[in-house]
Amino acid sequence: MKKNVGNGDRFLRIIIGIIAIILGLSGSFEGIIKWIALGFGLIMIITSSLQFCGLYALFGINTCKVKKK
Template identity: 45%
Template sequence: MKANVGGIDKALRIIVGAALIALALTNVIGVWGYIGVLPLLTGLFNFCGLYTLLGINSCKLPRK
């Protein structure tokens, strides 16, 4: 897996994912908040499968 998520994209994914999970845990938005696991993991691992399919790369690291 090559990194394709970086910078502001990564930070926003982690923040939004954590916020959705927190809202789900406090039962504000119900179980749908656990969908926040997806952006949180893609932000932490710097890889998004959908970006790969669409040919998008927001990571500034050189490709190998």
């Protein structure tokens, strides 16, 4: 997998993921919305840790800075 998630994007994904998981676990949401929030938060944290997003690859988006040699 080629990295396509940059540092700024990773930071945002971690923050959004943590917020979504907290909202899902806190009882703010009920039913299916709770599980969607938990799944979304988990996906955000996984994609930030792997530095790869399948949707970015699908649409050709890359937020990583290219190192010049």
